Amino acid sequence: MSAPEVSTGSTSVKVGKAWYVTEHKIRAMRGYAGTLVATAIGTPFLYLFAFGVGLATLITQNVGPGGVTYLQFVAPALLASAALLVAQEEYTFGILLGLKWNPTYVAMNSAPITPRQIVDGIMLFVLIRMVITSVIYFAVMVLFGAITSVWGVLVIVAGLLAGFAFAPVAAYAATIEEDRGQFAILQRTIILPLTLFSGTVFPLTQLPVYLQWIGWISPLWHASELGRQFSYGPTEPIWLTVIHVLYLVGLGVLGWQLCVRNVARRLNK
């Protein structure tokens, strides 16, 4: 067998190597793909039925602009929550798995893979997982009549941005040396409030003013509102829509880069 090719350091080679990490993760995912797909299909049916058919009959108050049903209102937020859940799982346990419990990142790093390539590959993998979940969610939404315009397909993009915006969680996970239930604390003190007060199942404006700020910093609120603009909007000035995108992308990129830095520190012992 000939000597392996030496990395040239060019961008294309780097992207290629990150893909090997993604490929590795996909291969490992095959072992539990059945469960993932079953969850990805079952969840939208459950939630859209509960909210759209069940709860909707109790909600008479107007939630959106004229003619928007409750189902149409909640659906983009539910999709974003589902994508977010996938990201959250990978950004917490997924990262710690690779660094500690089943230290595949250490093994990749002793091959010619850099910490940046590892993190890039993981981010791409999480994106792929979110795409699978979101596309299935979207299909079920169409089935329930929650999408009325072709632009509605962009709800998927809003969902992906919701998950991506949680990348700072991955950066934090990469600093955890010992698991002392930090993820549970994070979930209870930060993620849960951010999702509860984020205008998912009722408009943020219906919350008391002193709680509304939580929505403004919540990626889920920005992503839900963004999805609504695509689904049945516009319901807000365009500058606000631009802010949603910038906020979500900004948080994601920030978390991603911090994660690269933290993983690099962690692997360089």
Added chain:
Amino acid sequence: MPDSVITATSLTKKYKDFAAVDGISFEVAPGESFGLLGPNGAGKSTTMRMVGAVSTRTSGDLTILGLDPNEHGPEIRSQLGVVPQADNLDTELRVRDNLLVYGRYFGLPRAAIAKRADELLDFAQLTEKAKAKVDDLSGGMKRRLTIARALINDPRILLLDEPTTGLDPQARHILWDRLFRLKEQGTTLVLTTHYMDEAEQLCDRLVVVDKGQIMAEGSPAALIREHSSKEVLEVRFGSDKNEGAAAKLVGLGRLEVLPDRILVYSENGEAALVEVVKRGLEPITSLVRRSSLEDVFLRLTGRTLIE
């Protein structure tokens, strides 16, 4: 040695103020089998991580295959095989899949990896286990799989951090046999161990390290010749009587009084034993053996290798 594949000069790694590796210098020639022998905490793994181009040195110089790991980490790593102290096989993948994904990291084409993976499974005597889960392998099998994985890119240097620690004697011998074959094929081996028999079996040349520093360097035979006598007489008198007996053994050769026994370093162990009895001492047990690297270590550091 201008053509050496590894050159370390005053290589140092500090964790805060603590020097885990404290200015060590060595060279490894192509095809050589080089060992780092030392007790727990000597700095062996830290050295291996620096040579493996994943850990940045604090100071000193290091060149691997002519390249500085600070500048060319990935290029260097593409030509290394690494067997870390703790196995890091992917337990979510099956045995053969572990080789397949790892081969991709070297940019090798799938078909070539598949062929190579089957050869390596055969080499590691794991062909039957190709589809098994990693967790279902024995410790020795996992170690062999890790070695097979490290060979997927046909490396120029194979780094082995305590390849056989925790294995039973039979598993160790199987592993030694595999490593011998690699050595015969011309692979440069760098290994750490705290087993003197392993060092004697596998290393052409070794350094004895303790507390981050090199205590001695040479071939196993030369080290023994230089730092120990030809034979060693081991006598036991019972734990509280050893000290007293030692006083009466003065003059027989260099003495090491250990908690459980006394070592008498002599060119002729049998003759020394006759003399011990002549002096009116009655050891509970006695044993004459050849000097080993363990004795070299004891001489150099005043401590045994495995506490």
